[in-house]
Amino acid sequence: MELEHMFTLQSYQDIWGSYGYDIDLPEMIEKEFSRMKGITYLDHAGTTLFSESQIKAFYQDLTGNVYGNPHSHNLSSRLTHDTVEHVRYRILEHFNASPEEYTVIFTSGSTAALKLVADCFPWRSACGGEPASHFCYLTDNHTSVVGIRGVSSQLGVTSLPVSPHEVEGRARQPPQATNVNESLTPHLFCYPAQSNFSGRKYPLSYAKGMQTGRLYPACDWPGRWLVLLDAAGLVGCSGLDLRECPADFIPISFYKMFGFPTGLGALLVRNEAAPLLRKGYFGGGTAAAYLAGEDYFVPKSSVSSRFEDGTISFLDIISVHHGFEALQRLTGGMVEIQQHTFGLARYTYVMLSSLLHSNGRPVAHIYCANEFQDPASQGAILNFNVLDCHGRVVGYSQVDKLASLFNIHVRTGCFCNTGACQSFLGISDQEVKENLEAGHICGDNIDLVDGRPTGSVRVSFGYMSTFEDCQKFLSFIVNCFTDKPLRVDKERLARLKLAVPVENTVGHFNSSPSNGQLGHKADQGETAPSLISSTNGGEIMIPTPKRREEKNSFQTLTNIFIYPIKSCAAFEVKEWGVGPVGLLYDRTWMVVNEHGVCLSQKREPTLCQVQPQVSLASNALHIKAPGMSSITVPLGDLKERKHSQKACQSKVCGDRVQTVDCGDEAASWFSEFLGKPCRLIKQNSEFIRKMKTSSENVGDGPAALSLVNEAQYLLINRDSVAMLQEQISGRLDHPSTPQAISMQQLIARFRANLVVSATNPFEEDNWSSLMIGNTTFQVAGRCGRCQMIGIDQETSARSQEPLKSLSDFRQGKVTFGIYLLHQSRASANAITTLSVGSPITSTNETIMELLKS
Known part of the structure; x- marks a missing residue:
């Protein structure tokens, strides 16, 4: 079978006979789940998605009736009681x-x-x-x-x-x-x-x-x-x-x-x-009788009343009725849902298990107890780890980060099931304990310890999942993780196609597009990656960094960037002051949603088009963006505004931070630009946030931070960027195509404060401290990279690079750049200055260890 013909209606029919329901599936998706546009949601085992009609029906119910506390006996309370009892019956009936x-x-x-x-x-x-x-x-x-x-x-x-x-x-x-x-x-x-x-x-x-x-x-x-x-x-x-x-x-x-x-x-x-x-x-509502002054209690005779302490969540319970109604109306029932979702899981299993690297090695190791022959023994879940062309596991954290670039939502880790995780991955009890000692805990991103996986990747389907979800997911795996040219185990594919129960070989195929392909229409303006990639792939072999003879042997500071508003565009300067928490006004503001949650480019990539500029002369922050008139926000807490500023709290990387609201004008501006309610907030100048990592002690105590994620400064090396750029270009058929990333674009994606020109690529990984001009810094560790570096800082478009190439170089541990802390010998309020062109003197970690010994 040619790869171009793998994803057809006929190929799906060969593998499973049921798809969709007795309704037009694309029309239902468009009507009930329009918010999924551009998203491939494959975490239904974590939570499935609610339909719009379910919520609308619940809203109409609440706005059309008065529901009182069911423990009372008035008319509204009796309505609640009777409705809840009906829901209990509906659950049992189901x-x-x-x-x-x-x-x-x-x-x-x-x-x-x-x-x-x-x-x-x-x-x-x-x-x-x-x-x-x-x-x-x-x-x-x-x-x-x-x-x-x-x-x-x-x-x-x-x-x-x-x-x-x-x-x-x-x-x-x-x-x-x-x-x-x-x-x-x-x-x-x-x-x-x-x-x-x-x-x-x-x-x-x-x-x-x-x-x-x-x-x-x-x-x-x-x-x-x-x-x-x-x-x-x-x-x-x-x-x-x-x-x-x-x-x-x-x-x-x-x-x-x-x-x-x-x-x-x-x-x-x-x-x-x-x-x-x-x-x-015993809580309220559970007692038939009790005495306050004597140990006397008689529970109610009803089993539910005995065990439901206090007032039940009666409005939520009433909404369950509308959930059952929506499920039945949209799908016809659980038999249809099981056939539809299992078919998607089976198709994905058959295809993924048949994909091979160019050398014949499998692309994935799938963890299952059967071969997805029968929905009576297998649910709509597929658990696996990606393998490279040498058979090594690609860490689940890397897979998750790359999936995010394609708006594919999966689940990774051990899924709160240590027993199954140990059994399938071959992790002994002793290794679990050793992994804990090595710093790995349940739910973190430490995906490999000594090259062995600590968890896996899980995709799961729901009743509104579509064949296009399978296509996008498989295309993602092929384009990001396979060594080309891709091969298919045709013998296995043929054998698995035949392993289908007779009663499931015939089904209904509603909502099939006229071209014979299953799935709904692709979102306008977004093209799913094709399964067949013409990119010349293969393992990236990055040579050991070595001295470039043509370079001068000195190091300099080449660029200074500040990011006044967290996750917005950079503001480049030639000379800038260094304060107690980092570069002045760096990450001093951030945008939050209506719940006070920080918005970043991971969720709102268009934030990169917001261009803030600090004017020290006018003591103002000027903000502009495409299609918007500019606005101005004061740099400091002006006395005439201080009492009117609303204090609020938010979180940055788990840290609670105290902030002040920047007013309705800024809120309206950002809400209009992003198309959703949000506000601009500023870190309270009187609030001190302390760094909490093991490298925090600088001078007399922990380093103070602005609204940054990890440390005061982030530094990258131009030579490291250049080497990475070469590797990215080597993956493309034609480096001059729009897929190629220029040096300046690549620097912008890493969102560093300080860019230096060093002697060798990646030598910064071994620095323990450095001096820029007359200012001394301590290295606080390497910067772990996420999917944000896949966002073009000019257009907000997403791509798999440079995350893919960087991950290959780091063998799954995606780090680039180093964190710095400022070692100030002056008073806490003293401000020094950094200037482009300043010389840099670094201290190597290895040399320091030798000196200590």
Whole structure:
């Protein structure tokens, strides 16, 4: 098969037979999810997206009715109570259960539902001759399930982790109970309906198997085995029939199903198991009667009333009704959603697993327990790591950064599932501990330790996902990570196409464009990268930096840039003052949204077109942008304005900063330019923000910072930029094409304060300190780079360069430039001056170590 013909309707039909619903899918996407324009959203296992009609219906409901506190008895309160009870019934109906079989207990999410079970389960410790309870959990469980161990272990309960293959592999006939007490010992077995790591679906028959003592570990320890089925990861794209799977406790989260509301979940409790739950704390609404002066309390008879402390989130609960309505109206139900989403996942799996580098090595290592043959055993999740042409893992952080340049949203890391992560990636318990000692914690960006991955990349599909999402994702992988010319494992491709259940080989193909390609229309003004790239790729071999004989052997400061407004354009100067927090007025202002959250080029790339200029003569900041009239903001806190300035707080890199608002004129200007409500704020001149890294001690204490991310100054070396430019040009067919990046454009992308001309490329990596003119600086570390360097600072267009070439050079650790701190020997208020052309004297780190020894 020619690569040009891989992504056709026929190729999809060969791999899976269902796509879309009994509606026009592109029209539905345009109507219900217009905000997704230009975005390839592939993190539905994290949260799916809500439809516009769902929110509009909820809004009309709220504005057309008065909902009172359900604990009162007036008319508005009764309306709330009755509506909430209807939602409970609707939830049970969705899972094919009745109020006679199950009770819905509303919680703040599935984690809160799990904690409720942990706190209320009748754990029995080994005392008085009675056997202890067992808390047993599948190792492929979410952190929030394993976390039950934190409660049970304190009570003397035996924790028993079980690997997936042990459940059925060690099953046998259960022993006979020896006495009544032993048979009543309560045990809890927890397993996921669908792994949030690999998407593997575990048999729903495990519930009955454990309850009847036929499966391991229930067959080895007599007693009453209750089953907790973690369904949060399943119910977004698959149905769940509680008649076939009568688990005792089922936690769910509604944002996984509808995208809204967040902060609302439920615990479905089988009524036969409900009397076993024991609750200590009682809140408002849970008491039938109690005495304030005596230890006397009688709970309400209703199971839900006993466990829902305080006033429930009744408006959010009412919105769940509109979520179910939208889901049914747009898709037809969970059977259709499962067929559609699994088809997209299967197609992506088949294609990705068949892609090869030019030398025949695979492009990706996929972590799964099957080959995506059947939606009954596999969900709409694909977990993998990218491999280079030598078989080495490309760190997930690098993949994530490059994906952001193409507006592709994925999830990376271990996904709060350490057990599955260890199993699939081959990470031992000792290595987890060693990785922690090396600085890696769950959720950070340390993706490789000694060349071995600490996590992976996950893509997941939702009911509004399209074939075009698959195309864009696969094109991204091919263009950014494959050694050309790309090859395809045709034998594997042919074999996987045949591995399709007969009942799934015929499906409906609504919303197919006239050209026979699946998917909806491409967004105007945005072209998805083609799968077939004519770029001459291959591994970039950057030579070891060596002295260029034609260069002079001295170092100079060639450019000074300040960035008055964080993430806006640079203001270049020839001479500038150095203050206590860095260059004067550098990152003194920033733009925030209506919630006070800082806006950066990652979210708003057009900020680079805002051009601020500092005028010391007029004591003003002049701001201009294309198509906008210029405005002026005072540099300081003018006495006549000081009392009218609104104090506010925001955050920069996790640090809380105190700021003042710059007024309505600036807010209106930025809101008009960006097309959304936002404001301009300025760091409070009386607020001191301290640097918090290990290199912070300069002089008498931690260095003070402006609104910068990490350190006072960022320095880059022109020679390093030149070498990187050569590598980028070497990747292109024609370096003179618009894809090529000029030296000045490349310097602009790195957004440094100080640009120097050194003796060798990348020699700055080994500097420990330096002197520019008469001003001394300490090196605080290397600058880790993100996807912002892929933004053209003139046009705001995104590209994969220079991040791709830089990542290849650093072997996944994307650093460029160094952070500096100013070592001032004068008073804190003294201002020195830096000038272009000043000589530079650097101290090498290696030399310093030798001197110390």
